[in-house]
Amino acid sequence: MACLMYGVVFAQSSTFFTKQGSTMDRKIGTHFEIPAASLQCFTSLSILLLVPVYDRIFVPIARRLTGNERGITMLQRIGTGMFFSIISMIVAALIEIRRIKVAKDNGLIDLPNATIPLSIFLLLPQYVLFGIADVFAMVGMQEYFYDQMPDTMKSLGIAVNLSVVGVSSFISSFLISVTEKVSCRSKGGCWFTNNLNKAHLDYFYWLLASLSAINLCIYIFLASCYQYKNAQKDISNEDEESLSGRPLLPS
DSSP states (O other): OTTHHHHHHGGGGGGGHHHHHHEEEEEEEETOOOGGGGHHHHHHHHHHHHHHIIIIHHHHHHHHHHHOSSSSSSSHHHHHHOOOHHHHHHHHHHHHHHHHHHHHHOTTTTOOTTOOEEEEGHHHHHHHHHHHHHHHHHHHHHHHHHHHSGGHHHHHHHHHHHHHHHHHHHHHHHHHHHHHHHHSSSTOOOOSSSTTTSSHHHHHHHHHHHHHHHHHHHHHHHHHHHOOHHHHHHHHHHHHHHHSOOOOOOO
């Protein structure tokens, strides 16, 4: 349950991030224009580049400091990913503030289809931060749900891990609907409109960052109370019990 908020934040990378990019300057050179959704590939690229760095550099260094074979525990890895997801939301909010400011300065607030003179690659940091968050959180969740499930329920653990993203998408849709209804009744205006220049995506990003920070605090508390399944210890106990039950051989 504590991982669902991470999935809510992750869902924004394929929705509002893309919508932001569609209003910005997407040209490379004179004639070539990239699709706004193409920046999502930088999240995958970040994961491909950073997973070897994590395994070959981070883990050996952390292992020396913590004495843990994995470098850091699985729950610490997930928590670190959650932290980076909060940073990505903060960065996204700051970039959205700048995007709106540039739109105002150029008189484009009332022109939803106009291209804001701001490079789409300004969104790159928030995509890369999502990639860093995935290296920690998503991989950590895969390890956790597989390693900590009972031996006869390993497949179910993988299914539970995959369901985190699916359930989080539903929660994200519900949160957007509620936020839209509440914000439209306020004096500040709707946070979501067809004209993104008049919307308040930055407010929504701040909301997600705040909810994620609260969720991270709850997660840290729950993680501190968690007792890891010790398979080796269980096997040893079973061996001792089996040995104690065996009849002694005559000498």
